[in-house]
Each structure stands twice: as C-alpha cells, then as structure tokens.
Amino acid sequence: MAKDYYETLGVGKNASQDEIKRAYKELAKKYHPDLNKNKGAEDKFKEINEAYKVLGDEKSRTHYNQFGTADFSGFQGGGAGGFDFRGFGFEDFGDIFGEMFGVGGRKRTRRGADLRYDIEITLEDVAFGAEKEIRINKLEKCSKCNGLGGTEAITCPECQGTGMQRITRRTPFGMFSTTSTCSKCNGQGSAVKHQCKNCDGTGRVEKEKTIKIRIPSGVDEGTSLRITGEGEAGEKGAPAGDLYVVIHVKKHNIFERDEFDIHTTIPISFVQAVFGDEIEVPTLDGKARLKIPAGTQSNTMFRMKEHGIRSMRGHIGDEFVKVTIQVPAKLSKKQRELLEEYAKESKDEINLQKGFWSKLKEAFE
Ligand SMILES: [Zn+2]
Ligand SMILES: [Zn+2]
Incomplete structure (x- = not known):
C-alpha cells in the first residue's frame, strides 16, 4: 500500500x-x-x-x-x-x-563506564566505620570544553545530524543498503567547529582523582559500595558511570570476627588462674580490664559486652575472651622446691585422675 x-x-x-x-x-x-x-x-x-x-x-x-x-x-x-x-x-x-x-537514548547519551576499586581495610575500620581516600586514574570531563569536545556545535556533516550512516554495497543481487551509527559523530548527530585541543574532541581526559569514601561500620568482606557518578565521565557531556568500591577486610592478628562479635584468646599463668586476677585485654579501641575469678579453668570464655563491632543499625556486638592457662616450661630451683612441696601437700592430681577413671568405667559398664 x-x-x-x-x-x-x-x-x-x-x-x-x-x-x-x-x-x-x-x-x-x-x-x-x-x-x-x-x-x-x-x-x-x-x-x-x-x-x-x-x-x-x-x-x-x-x-x-x-x-x-x-x-x-x-x-x-x-x-x-x-x-x-x-x-x-x-x-x-x-x-x-x-x-x-534525554530519555531512551542508547548511543547518543553513552554513559561513562562503571569502575571498580578494591580496598583493604582493617577490622578496626569495620568496627567503627572509617573515612578513606582513594586515588584512581579515570576519564574525567574535560574542563576546557566542559565535556563537549569543542566549541560551536554544528550538525554533523557526515550524517546531516541523523546520527545514522547508510552504507550501500553493490552485490551480485543488486545494491544493498544498511544503516549504522554514524562513525564520525558516534551517533551524536552533532559535531563541533573548533575541536578542543585539550581532549582531542573527545570531551574527556584521563586524570588521577582523589575520592573520599565513607565506609560504614559493620561492613562485610566482599561488600560493594556504590559511589554514584564517580565512574568515568560520559561521552560528550553524558552522565558519568558509578564507582564500585569492593571491601576486603585484612586478617587481624589477634581478633577473629563472628558477624558482629569478635573472639580472642589470652594466656594467663596457672597462678593467676588459681588466685584470680584482674588482667588487661586488648579491644578494638584500646585496652580494657577483665576480672579473672579464682579457680578459673583453661579455655573458659569471658564475654565483654559491647566491645565488638557496631552494625549499620547501631547494634554493638561483644568481645569474647578465652583464657588458656600456661604451664611454666622452666622452673627456678626455688620454684621447683615450692611446687614439690605443693604436690606433697596436695591430692588434687590423684583426685582428678580418680574421677576420670571412674567416669570411664561407668561408660563401659
Ligand atoms: Zn576538551
Ligand atoms: Zn554524524
């Protein structure tokens, strides 16, 4: 028709x-x-x-x-x-x-590329949140031409502003035309009369940029923080992409994380375990004191409320301290004498062992 x-x-x-x-x-x-x-x-x-x-x-x-x-x-x-x-x-x-x-455009408003940056942070950063500065090389909007690639916008002479190019090919079956994005203006439909020398008309220049990043407390390993508009600049004034900062938490030398709680192990002497003591324990923000009651057994776990990691919602985890009792490997002459005296005086070991063997017997009966 x-x-x-x-x-x-x-x-x-x-x-x-x-x-x-x-x-x-x-x-x-x-x-x-x-x-x-x-x-x-x-x-x-x-x-x-x-x-x-x-x-x-x-x-x-x-x-x-x-x-x-x-x-x-x-x-x-x-x-x-x-x-x-x-x-x-x-x-x-x-x-x-x-x-x-400014809607639905595909090639015309080609957004800048998204970028990824991997950052290593400490458990302390996780516990309290942190502010970091990172430096990345990326394409930034050219300041000389404000990203336009030059001055005096004109209609692209190659495609007469349509942004499309028609390529006609002669084939044995006749002439065939195909339409594609104009290569001269990249589908923009416009060109500039005076090309910007600073960016060679691309509207973008590579630059090192320092970006401040706020890391919220309680983040997990592998968390990706999106920083809107901090990716690469778009072509010819199109919007910039986003920056994704991927979090990696460094292994801590004394603390292990369990969601918002942290765990650590502290050695105490058998004398401290016997008599009880108040010891100094490390926390994520310095030192704290922990009371060890008399007669503490090895591997006893103590809970220090709210010495853990603050979640994004404000909940604070706990610190768990496990004490291990250290047995002296070397004794002075005096210490040996005293302990021998103690052994004579004490039936502890024998009682302990008796208890153990009777339990074992019960188990086999
Ligand atoms: Zn420029
Ligand atoms: Zn064109």
Whole structure:
C-alpha cells in the first residue's frame, strides 16, 4: 500500500532536509510513547519514524519520489535496491530521542563506564566505620570544553545530524543498503567547529582523582559500595558511570570476627588462674580490664559486652575472651622446691585422675 510520507510528516514535496528533520522531531516528540500515553500514539510514532527514515535520507527519498511508494518489497527479489524495513521501530531512532528528551537514548547519551576499586581495610575500620581516600586514574570531563569536545556545535556533516550512516554495497543481487551509527559523530548527530585541543574532541581526559569514601561500620568482606557518578565521565557531556568500591577486610592478628562479635584468646599463668586476677585485654579501641575469678579453668570464655563491632543499625556486638592457662616450661630451683612441696601437700592430681577413671568405667559398664 502506498503511503504519503510527506503527508505523514506534514511537509511539502519540495521540503528541505532541515524542514523534514524539524517536522519529524516536532511530531516524534508529540507521539513518543514515553511521553504520549494516548491510544494510537505508538502506531502514529512508528508511522512518523517510517516516513522520516525514507524522507530523511536523500537516496531513499529519491527512490521514493521516483516510484511513489516506499513498499520496496517488490524490489527485493528483483534485486533492484532492497531497503529492508522489517523490524523497524524506535530502536533505530532511540538515539535521536536521547538527544531530544534525554530519555531512551542508547548511543547518543553513552554513559561513562562503571569502575571498580578494591580496598583493604582493617577490622578496626569495620568496627567503627572509617573515612578513606582513594586515588584512581579515570576519564574525567574535560574542563576546557566542559565535556563537549569543542566549541560551536554544528550538525554533523557526515550524517546531516541523523546520527545514522547508510552504507550501500553493490552485490551480485543488486545494491544493498544498511544503516549504522554514524562513525564520525558516534551517533551524536552533532559535531563541533573548533575541536578542543585539550581532549582531542573527545570531551574527556584521563586524570588521577582523589575520592573520599565513607565506609560504614559493620561492613562485610566482599561488600560493594556504590559511589554514584564517580565512574568515568560520559561521552560528550553524558552522565558519568558509578564507582564500585569492593571491601576486603585484612586478617587481624589477634581478633577473629563472628558477624558482629569478635573472639580472642589470652594466656594467663596457672597462678593467676588459681588466685584470680584482674588482667588487661586488648579491644578494638584500646585496652580494657577483665576480672579473672579464682579457680578459673583453661579455655573458659569471658564475654565483654559491647566491645565488638557496631552494625549499620547501631547494634554493638561483644568481645569474647578465652583464657588458656600456661604451664611454666622452666622452673627456678626455688620454684621447683615450692611446687614439690605443693604436690606433697596436695591430692588434687590423684583426685582428678580418680574421677576420670571412674567416669570411664561407668561408660563401659
Ligand atoms: Zn576538551
Ligand atoms: Zn554524524
């Protein structure tokens, strides 16, 4: 079925490319399905795109004028010059909308790349949260041209601002045209008259940047913190990507983490265990005192409330201190004498062993 594309776009048969483009943009804005939720808007939008795809390109327009139809299907078999309109939709022109509305654009508003930075922090950082400074090399918006790549914006001369390039190839079956993103403007549709020397027209320059990062308390190994907009700058003023900071917690030399609690082991002498004592124990923020009651057995666990890690919600874990009783490996003469005296005086060992053997006997009976 023959369609009047001039009528669809509301322009005269002698309209210039600029007029056609303007009419198209006007209508496309009106019927873009992201903006116009009325029934039929989407179909109308497709029609407008179809019309513009033909009239917006000098070659296909001539073709259309000559045959009075855009129904090229009849030519495909004959190889006279097939344009394939199948699957034609917003995708092809999504780029233009990126520029026009800042929505749905794919190539036009190419966002900067996301970056990843791996950071090693201490358990103390985890416990209380921390502020870190990191330095990364990344593409930043060129300050000389404000990311635009130059001054005085002009319509891209290669694609006349459509952002699309039509490549026609001669094949044994006839001429074939394919449409792709304009390589000169990268689909932007615009160029600059005076290219920025600082960034060679790319709008971006590589720079080392120092970024402050706030690490919340209670983070886990492998947690990824997203820092919005600190990735690479986008092309030609497009939004920057994000920076993902991945947390790695260094192994602590005395503490082991169990979610928000921490565990440590402290040696005490057998005398301290026997008589009891008040000892100094390390915590994540310095030292604290812990009372060891008289008669403490080896491997007894003591709990120090709220000396652990603060969760993001403000809950504070505990510190668990396990004491191990150290047996002296070397004794002075005097110590040996005293202990021998003690052994004579004491039936402890014998009683202990008696208890053990009787238990074992019970188990076998
Ligand atoms: Zn620049
Ligand atoms: Zn171009």
